[in-house]
Amino acid sequence: xxxxxxxxxxxxxxxxxxxxxxxxxxxxxxxxxxxxxxxxxxxxxxxxxxxxxxxxxxxxxxxxxxxxxxxxxxxxxxxxxxxxxxxxxxxxxxxxxxxxxxxxxxxxxxxxxxxxxxxxxxxxxxxxxxxxxxxxxxxxxxxxxxxxxxxxxxxxxxxxxxxxxxxxxxxxxxxxxxxxxxxxxxxxxxxxxxxxxxxxxxxxxxxxxxxxxxxxxxxxxxxxxxxxxxxxxxxxxxxxxxxxxxxxxxxxxxxxxxxxxxxxxxxxxxxxxxxxxxxxxxxxxxxxxxxxxxxxxxxxxxxxxxxxxxxxxxxxxxxxxxxxxxxxxxxxxxxxxxxxxxxxxxxxxxxxxxxxxxxxxxxxxxxxxxxxxxxxxxxxxxxxxxxxxxxxxxxxxxxxxxxxxxxxxxxxxxxxxxxxxxxxxxxxxxxxxxxxxxxxxxxxxxxxxxxx
Numbered sequence: 001x002x003x004x005x006x007x008x009x010x011x012x013x014x015x016x017x018x019x020x021x022x023x024x025x026x027x028x029x030x031x032x033x034x035x036x037x038x039x040x041x042x043x044x045x046x047x048x049x050x051x052x053x054x055x056x057x058x059x060x061x062x063x064x065x066x067x068x069x070x071x072x073x074x075x076x077x078x079x080x081x082x083x084x085x086x087x088x089x090x091x092x093x094x095x096x097x098x099x100x101x102x103x104x105x106x107x108x109x110x111x112x113x114x115x116x117x118x119x120x121x122x123x124x125x126x127x128x129x130x131x132x133x134x135x136x137x138x139x140x141x142x143x144x145x146x147x148x149x150x151x152x153x154x155x156x157x158x159x160x161x162x163x164x165x166x167x168x169x170x171x172x173x174x175x176x177x178x179x180x181x182x183x184x185x186x187x188x189x190x191x192x193x194x195x196x197x198x199x200x201x202x203x204x205x206x207x208x209x210x211x212x213x214x215x216x217x218x219x220x221x222x223x224x225x226x227x228x229x230x231x232x233x234x235x236x237x238x239x240x241x242x243x244x245x246x247x248x249x250x251x252x253x254x255x256x257x258x259x260x261x262x263x264x265x266x267x268x269x270x271x272x273x274x275x276x277x278x279x280x281x282x283x284x285x286x287x288x289x290x291x292x293x294x295x296x297x298x299x300x301x302x303x304x305x306x307x308x309x310x311x312x313x314x315x316x317x318x319x320x321x322x323x324x325x326x327x328x329x330x331x332x333x334x335x336x337x338x339x340x341x342x343x344x345x346x347x348x349x350x351x352x353x354x355x356x357x358x359x360x361x362x363x364x365x366x367x368x369x370x371x372x373x374x375x376x377x378x379x380x381x382x383x384x385x386x387x388x389x390x391x392x393x394x395x396x397x398x399x400x401x402x403x404x405x406x407x408x409x410x411x412x413x414x415x416x417x418x419x420x421x422x423x424x425x426x427x428x429x430x431x432x433x434x435x436x437x438x439x440x441x442x443x444x445x446x447x448x449x450x451x452x
Contacts, residue, residue, distance in 0.1 A: 029188030056379035092122025148286025156279035162272035239370035277333030305335025307402025
């Protein structure tokens with residue numbers, strides 16, 4: 001029996017890398033098409049004859065369903081598994097992008113808005129399901145590096161969109177560039193189908209485990225109220241800091257065109273700097289997180305870096321193609337890469353493992369609530385002030401968000417220090433304290449994260 005289980009564990013160990021590849025491909029379409037509007041802002045505003053506020057609604061309507069859906073999506077994934085969830089969420093993404101492309105082709109703003117809303121029904125929930133799937137395949141010692149690899153592929157997907165979509169729109173047509181994104185979404189849906197077969201195989205191998213299922217490990221919605229204050233502060237920080245990056249990226253193309261005189265294609269290339277740096281460095285940062293721990297200091301560094309970027313943008317005078325604006329994007333990419341690597345992999349250290357998908361869902365919902373409110377605020381600023389001062393004023397708005405993010409980081413530090421110091425201590429000290437045994441079943445997984 002021991003030999004059979006050992007062989008199954010070895011087989012699972014080999015297969016999990018294929019699962020990681022498929023999990024990465026699962027969200028390529030999602031991250032490729034999310035910022036289709038960002039790099040095509042001026043073309044979309046011209047074709048659909050819409051204002052800056054109406055343009056920013058492309059992001060708000062995406063985020064509105066994701067204030068609630070990731071929580072229930074995560075709860076459902078915790079209950080029924082990732083297999084069905086991956087396929088449902090990937091289908092919503094492909095369908096929504098298809099409707100959005102048709103709406104733009106038909107010059108129908110309402111239909112385009114509907115497409116972004118449908119896309120939003122799967123866009124964040126699929127991340128929750130994907131993150132939860134990885135926690136089932138990899139131990140906590142490998143969690144940061146595996147999630148960082150996924151984040152790396154996601155950011156590179158966004159960077160490829162920033163580089164290719166404006167070029168396709170300029171060289172061929174706006175409509176073609178959007179339908180190309182729809183095709184990428186279909187490829188991601190295909191990878192989800194293959195991943196569901198692997199997930200089924202993993203479950204069959206888990207049946208050989210000697211560890212019986214424990215009903216007490218089942219998560220209920222009532223358990224949410226028992227989450228630590230550190231988790232809720234992490235969610236607050238996630239909403240503020242992510243908004244400081246994503247809301248800026250939403251308007252970055254027009255920002256660089258209006259303030260610094262870059263073309264649409266040049267602006268797309270500059271925007272891609274952030275995500276190229278993030279994509280290339282996330283696995284390296286994830287390795288150091290797994291090796292050394294002390295996650296709170298990574299969160300502090302990234303929050304300061306992102307805020308400092310917007311301070312520099314506010315100080316750069318409006319001019320023609322300043323080099324400093326590109327250097328600011330390098331700093332933004334550095335801070336964002338650290339933040340991407342640490343923020344999601346921190347969640348399992350603050351909640352019981354069997355509640356990980358629900359916790360991922362709550363955190364996703366919190367930052368989507370921020371992404372509903374802040375784009376509308378930014379759109380109002382752009383519409384109520386004349387160009388180019390309106391874009392300068394958005395920099396002040398982003399500085400304010402960054403300062404609030406820094407305050408929430410220090411609040412998280414003191415709250416975690418008062419509790420179990422799981423984000424302050426090194427991984428080595430936590431390993432000695434917890435024993436770090438993963439493979440075997442839900443009880444052993446819970447012990448790995450310190451929840452018994």
